[in-house]
Amino acid sequence: MKLTSEDTIKYFISIFIIISVLSYGKVFALETQLIDKIEISEKAKLEVPVFGQTLFQGGFKDQPFNGFNPDYRITIGDQINLQLWGAYSFSATLAVDPKGNIFIPEVGPVHVGGVQNGNLNDFVLRHVKRVFKNNVQAYANLEASQPVKVFVTGYVNNPGLYNGFSSDSILYYLDSSGGIDAESGSFVDIKVIRQGELIQQVNLYNFLVDGVMPALQLRSGDVIVVGARKGSVTIDGAVQQAAQLEFSGPYTQLGEMLLVSKPDPQANFARITQIIDGVQQAYYLPLSQAMTTRLYPGAEVELVRDNDVRSISILVSGELDGPATYILPYGATLHELLIQLSYRENADQKSIQLYRKSVAEKQRAALGRSLDALQMEVLTRQPTTDLEKDSQKDNALMIQNFIKQARKAKPRGQVVIANNPKASDMLLEDGDEIVVPLKASTVSIVGEVIFPTSLIYNKKYTLEDYIELAGGFANNANRDELVVLHLDGTITRIEDRDFDNRLGNRLRPGDEIMVMPKISASELQVTKDITEILYRIAVGTAAVLSF
Numbered sequence: 327m328k329l330t331s332e333d334t335i336k337y338f339i340s341i342f343i344i345i346s347v348l349s350y351g352k353v354f355a356l357e358t359q360l361i362d363k364i365e366i367s368e369k370a371k372l373e374v375p376v377f378g379q380t381l382f383q384g385g386f387k388d389q390p391f392n393g394f395n396p397d398y399r400i401t402i403g404d405q406i407n408l409q410l411w412g413a414y415s416f417s418a419t420l421a422v423d424p425k426g427n428i429f430i431p432e433v434g435p436v437h438v439g440g441v442q443n444g445n446l447n448d449f450v451l452r453h454v455k456r457v458f459k460n461n462v463q464a465y466a467n468l469e470a471s472q473p474v475k476v477f478v479t480g481y482v483n484n485p486g487l488y489n490g491f492s493s494d495s496i497l498y499y500l501d502s503s504g505g506i507d508a509e510s511g512s513f514v515d516i517k518v519i520r521q522g523e524l525i526q527q528v529n530l531y532n533f534l535v536d537g538v539m540p541a542l543q544l545r546s547g548d549v550i551v552v553g554a555r556k557g558s559v560t561i562d563g564a565v566q567q568a569a570q571l572e573f574s575g576p577y578t579q580l581g582e583m584l585l586v587s588k589p590d591p592q593a594n595f596a597r598i599t600q601i602i603d604g605v606q607q608a609y610y611l612p613l614s615q616a617m618t619t620r621l622y623p624g625a626e627v628e629l630v631r632d633n634d635v636r637s638i639s640i641l642v643s644g645e646l647d648g649p650a651t652y653i654l655p656y657g658a659t660l661h662e663l664l665i666q667l668s669y670r671e672n673a674d675q676k677s678i679q680l681y682r683k684s685v686a687e688k689q690r691a692a693l694g695r696s697l698d699a700l701q702m703e704v705l706t707r708q709p710t711t712d713l714e715k716d717s718q719k720d721n722a723l724m725i726q727n728f729i730k731q732a733r734k735a736k737p738r739g740q741v742v743i744a745n746n747p748k749a750s751d752m753l754l755e756d757g758d759e760i761v762v763p764l765k766a767s768t769v770s771i772v773g774e775v776i777f778p779t780s781l782i783y784n785k786k787y788t789l790e791d792y793i794e795l796a797g798g799f800a801n802n803a804n805r806d807e808l809v810v811l812h813l814d815g816t817i818t819r820i821e822d823r824d825f826d827n828r829l830g831n832r833l834r835p836g837d838e839i840m841v842m843p844k845i846s847a848s849e850l851q852v853t854k855d856i857t858e859i860l861y862r863i864a865v866g867t868a869a870v871l872s873f
Contacts, residue, residue, distance in 0.1 A: 400440065401492055402439065426439020436450060474491065486503060496516065519551060520548050556574055559578065593613055637654065679763065690735075692862060
């Protein structure tokens with residue numbers, strides 16, 4: 327879809343800025359979240375990176391290697407510094423000619439082509455001694471290796487012809503070409519071709535895992551070809567590095583893949599899902615048994631620490647005395663923990679906050695679905711005017727950037743336990759975090775106001791009073807509704823008819839008054855989607871969105 331309204335474009339750009347600011351933490355926020363009305367769904371699958379995709383980030387092309395490796399073999403065009411002293415003196419830098427020779431006065435041509443750099447000095451000295459039997463010494467060293475031009479092609483980001491030295495590794499040339507395309511290029515099928523003949527095949531996994539890189543001297547006109555990505559499997563869960571891993575051939579074994587993506591020492595089971603002959607198959611096997619299981623392209627493997635859980639660990643912080651971690655028996659309730667806590671005098675026991683990782687994942691999944699819906703709505707809509715056609719590409723790029731940044735928002739996963747008489751009976755999970763806040767005396771007002779700030783709570787003040795003390799509404803403020811985020815994680819939506827009324831218990835010390843941006847788009851569905859995303863990020867991350 328093409329957005330024809332300039333205001334809509336402005337809002338998209340503003341939203342993008344908001345999320346970028348949020349990602350770097352430059353926002354006013356209270357550490358509180360909500361799971362009210364969150365959709366129940368399966369855990370969102372996080373994107374697993376391609377193994378090796380961070381290898382090419384400019385670290386190789388900026389460090390050319392000009393040939394001082396002792397195993398380097400002298401070739402045409404290299405520069406050799408030669409000094410003779412004693413009964414005969416001579417000093418010069420000599421180039422290796424097209425026949426592989428250097429010419430030494432009074433000695434003649436010496437064929438150094440193919441000589442290892444580490445043996446160069448002794449090799450030249452022997453030839454000098456054949457002429458000067460006594461009282462002449464020689465010192466020869468490689469000053470610079472031959473400049474070459476090498477083609478890089480195949481599945482790289484910027485195929486082309488690149489300058490370097492014959493002693494530079496293929497990593498230098500691959501990095502110069504922008505690196506391997508992580509989506510379509512292979513890290514295990516890289517060929518070096520010289521005059522139509524294959525002279526070297528390289529598997530970068532050997533370098534990434536063991537630091538092994540084949541010694542290869544390149545010549546002008548050599549071609550480095552990166553092949554298409556091979557079959558791959560996804561290894562996730564209790565591993566040292568979750569990754570998508572390539573392999574050659576019709577299948578591989580889990581044991582071979584775990585040589586690359588090392589298992590966690592406590593991993594003891596593997597959950598394997600793959601499609602074989604059009605039929606999906608799933609296994610849950612002890613890791614020792616799963617090591618020889620055949621994996622076919624597209625297989626997904628999750629390593630699991632499947633132990634007999636006897637206890638759970640709960641983190642506590644805030645206005646408390648005592649330990650920061652409590653170890654409780656598996657199946658313990660919130661009440662069993664709370665009765666053990668020692669509260670300080672100024673602790674706000676009515677606003678205890680509970681954060682849970684599984685809830686954060688569900689919040690992230692809900693946000694992801696909203697972003698997917700926005701992307702589908704915008705990018706599948708057909709332009710109807712010439713103006714829309716002209717702006718389609720720019721708008722699509724802008725929205726894609728917004729969605730990319732929005733996916734970086736990280737909900738903390740607060741479980742709202744306030745006003746729930748059965749909250750004390752809730753079972754705790756391993757890794758839960760309990761925060762007991764300090765009794766607050768201020769109210770924050772953030773978002774679309776002139777001066778976002780914190781003010782001393784005054785029960786006589788109305789919302790309108792707080793807005794005026796913050797400088798008033800900004801131009802892009804939504805003046806029809808405000809959101810009040812309470813310290814205990816609950817929220818209250820307040821409509822404009824109540825802005826000038828005293829709110830009683832609807833506004834309390836520690837609250838955050840959130841003035842949301844006004845969204846106006848040419849299409850109702852786009853406006854609705856953007857608004858939903860803004861509210862999910864604001865409430866799910868407890869962050870003030872301001873632009």
